[in-house]
Amino acid sequence: MKIDAKGYMDYVAKVAQKLADNRDYVTELDSVTGDGDHWVNMDLGFRKLLEQRSTLEALSLGELFKKIGMLVMSTVGGSSGVLYGSAYIKASQAIGQRESLDVPLLAEVLGAMLDAIMARGGAKPGFKTMIDPLYQGLEAMKAALAVGKGDRAALDALRAGSIAGMEATKAMEAVKGRATYRTDKGVGHLDPGAVTMCYQLQVLADCFSS
Amino acid sequence: MxxxxxxxxxxxxxxxxxxxxxxxxxxxxxxxxxxxxxxxxxxxxxxxxxxxxxxxxxxxxxxxxxxxxxxxxxxxxxxxxxxxxxxxxxxxxxxxxxxxxxxxxxxxxxxxxxxxxxxxxxxxxxxxxxxxxxxxxxxxxxxxxxxxxxxxxxxxxxxxxxxxxxxxxxxxxxxxxxxxNIRSMGMAMSPCILPGVGKPGFVLGENEIEIGMGIHGEPGVERTAPQSASALAETLLGKILADYDFRGSEVAVMVNGLGSTPLMELHILFNEVEKRLEPLGIKVRKALVGNFMTSLEMAGASVTLLKLDGELATLLAAPSAAPAFRA
The missing domain is CATH 3.40.50.10440 (Dihydroxyacetone kinase; domain 1)
Structure with missing residues (x-):
């Protein structure tokens, strides 16, 4: 189970499609607790990556992650842009000269992304953000790998953990971002950033499995 | 849209x-x-x-x-x-x-x-x-x-x-x-439409306004029935004065429209705000009424008070050639 730069761009295309399919759902979630622009900006970012697909596919894996980071940062803007941008740039350092992602390296990459997002946003697990599905998915994945369960089980753990993390945001009180302006701190509503993060982790696990 | x-x-x-x-x-x-x-x-x-x-x-x-x-x-x-x-x-x-x-x-x-x-x-x-x-x-x-x-x-x-x-x-x-030394408080009467989304991000009923809504349509403090300009001035100023004591000071007052509220209504609101300041010993040194910080086509307004000392008053009155703020 390995993914190279070309395989990663196939993943990007699938995320773009997943976002396109869920436009109204994500925007509705964001309209309740935020300002309704999350889907628009994420969609813009992934479409921008696809526009440059042929150039991006030709890069080394590490360079690809760095370039994705810079493109996402400048195209998506807002909080999501700088957080995903920082995540990809940090991940490119974790990848170094390696030319393909296997499952253990994927865990390293996701760990680097999590660190970058927490450092840049000053947020932690439990703050009702994109961090929650990533954190829970990664923890589950690492636990599976640690006991030698194998790639497929680790990916299943990533899937299940990220869904659990995403769903857990519903009961959380927001600490960062626009949901904090609600008197209920968004309790009872899923965080849209957690939902789109979860989409990406699901598609990623699927890409490895297929 | x-x-x-x-x-x-x-x-x-x-x-x-x-x-x-x-x-x-x-x-x-x-x-x-x-x-x-x-x-x-x-x-x-x-x-x-x-x-x-x-x-x-x-x-x-x-x-x-x-x-x-x-x-x-x-x-x-x-x-x-x-x-x-x-x-x-x-x-x-x-x-x-x-x-x-x-x-x-x-x-x-x-x-x-x-x-x-x-x-x-x-x-x-x-x-x-x-x-x-x-x-x-x-x-x-x-x-x-x-x-x-x-x-x-x-x-x-x-x-x-x-x-x-x-x-x-x-x-x-x-x-x-x-x-x-600056405080603001706003309210909204109708939503705005992000061009990339194509439909309103929230709904305010015909008989609803939202006090304290943000300039991106973020939730405010409470939804109430539409109020007269006089009652609105009371509500918005009340929140501001509860947060910062402007009594006995000189201030700049800004009544800001959120995009689709007519200047007529903004001036009516300013008139109501101004009336309430003098009895509190608050002197309006500078007034600004217009669309300064909008939220696409949202309807609504905000009130801002800035306490001025000599230094701030002089700087506020200094010339400006910015297209949206001539002084």
Whole structure:
């Protein structure tokens, strides 16, 4: 189970499609607790990556992650842009000269992304953000790998953990971002950033499995 | 959705292109969505910016006596750090650059990252954060209070100070004094439509208004039945005065429209606000009524009070050639 730069761009295309399919759902979630622009900006970012697909596919894996980071940062803007941008740039350092992602390296990459997002946003697990599905998915994945369960089980753990993390945001009180302006701190509503993060982790696990 | 646009992806760039053509005193850098003064001066550079959809903020405040650069993000989203960096570079004349940031998570992250990048290039950068919206409780733990219409007065005062040739530390001191003495409170009557979304982000019934709603349609304090101008002035001022004691002081008052509220109504609201100030011993030294910090086509208004001392009053009255703020 390995993914190279070309395989990663196939993943990007699938995320773009997943976002396109869920436009109204994500925007509705964001309209309740935020300002309704999350889907628009994420969609813009992934479409921008696809526009440059042929150039991006030709890069080394590490360079690809760095370039994705810079493109996402400048195209998506807002909080999501700088957080995903920082995540990809940090991940490119974790990848170094390696030319393909296997499952253990994927865990390293996701760990680097999590660190970058927490450092840049000053947020932690439990703050009702994109961090929650990533954190829970990664923890589950690492636990599976640690006991030698194998790639497929680790990916299943990533899937299940990220869904659990995403769903857990519903009961959380927001600490960062626009949901904090609600008197209920968004309790009872899923965080849209957690939902789109979860989409990406699901598609990623699927890409490895297929 | 009925809007005068070509393509939702291009609203920001096409707006700024038009803005620069209409205002020859500024130049437009399309790759970074930056609007900068055409004539540069050796002085502290002032950079502000934020999501688009708040016009005339922020590009309208670029001009002699106010900002040097405005950096635009996508609609309602902070500009990215690379755009802000370009803004800092354009504003820099070697005397340092001050960033005026509104207190939103995305803006804070992107402006701070840009500040780090500019410092790596040897540009001295400092920043201030505006958080004037009393609808939100201030907090050091969470994001805290939003920056809204009061930001325009912060631009004005910081701009006048920078124009006088003051040092970066001096400009920052006066800007922070302004921020400490400014409070705003708004209300909304109808939603706005993001061009990329195509439909309203929330619904307000025919018999509903929302007190304390943010300039991106973020939730406010409460929904009530529509109120008379007199009752609204009472509500908005009440929240402001409960947060900061303006009694016995001289103030600047701004009544700001959110986009589709007629000037007639804004002046009626100002009239009601003004009536309530004198009995409290609050003297209106400067009044501003108009659309300064909007929220696309949202209907509604905000009230801002700024306590003035001699220094702030002088700076507020200093000349400004910015397209959206002539003084």
């Amino acid at each position: 009925k809007k005068i646009i070509n393509n939702p992806d291009h609203v920001v760039s096409e707006m700024l292109e038009g803005f620069a053509k209409a205002n020859p005193s500024v130049v437009y850098f399309p790759e970074a969505e930056v609007i900068a003064r055409r004539e540069k001066k050796a002085k502290v550079g002032l950079v502000s910016g934020g999501g688009s959809g708040h016009e005339p903020a922020h590009a309208g405040y670029v001009g002699e006596g106010m900002l040097d650069v405005a950096v635009a993000g996508n609609v309602f989203a902070s500009p990215s750090a690379d755009r802000v960096l370009k803004g800092i570079q354009e504003a820099s004349s070697g005397k340092g650059v001050l960033l005026i940031i509104k207190n939103y998570s995305g803006d804070i992250m992107n402006f701070n990252l840009a500040k780090e990048l500019a410092e790596m290039e040897g540009i001295e950068v400092d920043s201030v954060v505006v958080k004037d919206d009393v609808a939100v409780k201030d907090s050091t733990y969470s994001t805290g209070r939003r920056g809204i219409a009061g930001t325009v007065l912060v631009h004005k005062i910081a701009g006048a100070k920078a124009e006088s040739g003051a040092s970066l530390a001096e400009v920052k001191r006066v800007t922070e004094k302004t921020i400490a």
